[in-house]
Amino acid sequence: xxxxxxxxxxxxxxxxxxxxxxxxxxxxxxxxxxxxxxxxxxxxxxxxxxxxxxxxxxxxxxxxxxxxxxxxxx
Amino acid sequence: xxxxxxxxxxxxxxxxxxxxxxxxxxxxxxxxxxxxxxxxxxxxxxxxxxxxxxxxxxxxxxxxxxxxxxxxxx
Numbered sequence: 001x002x003x004x005x006x007x008x009x010x011x012x013x014x015x016x017x018x019x020x021x022x023x024x025x026x027x028x029x030x031x032x033x034x035x036x037x038x039x040x041x042x043x044x045x046x047x048x049x050x051x052x053x054x055x056x057x058x059x060x061x062x063x064x065x066x067x068x069x070x071x072x073x074x
Numbered sequence: 075x076x077x078x079x080x081x082x083x084x085x086x087x088x089x090x091x092x093x094x095x096x097x098x099x100x101x102x103x104x105x106x107x108x109x110x111x112x113x114x115x116x117x118x119x120x121x122x123x124x125x126x127x128x129x130x131x132x133x134x135x136x137x138x139x140x141x142x143x144x145x146x147x148x
Contacts, residue, residue: 002109002133009132035076051127058083059076072143
């Protein structure tokens, strides 16, 4: 059986979102709003406090204007 | 606001999983089992019938032995 998503991987994904968001001068609340999520959603993602569905990863890639696979380039 | 995950993107993701799974000689049921999902889970993913959380995308990448970002290389 495959192992669970590692904490290290989960944290790296959150850090990657944070890095890309900051490069674009957006707040966590702004990015949350743009993907139709509640105010604290992106904060929770960046801190690896919750899982995220592909549909929302897709939305983030559109808002950040980056190919989806590049979100995982870390 | 970001647009919804497009049907085209969703289908391409499913086709990518199907391609990689077949290359490894696995059935949909085998891959479902390996990621601790119910029997029809991968069939639903390959046919773009359901969303998928990052934790399961991660497990698929481990079972298929491919960097996660390469799952989105299509």
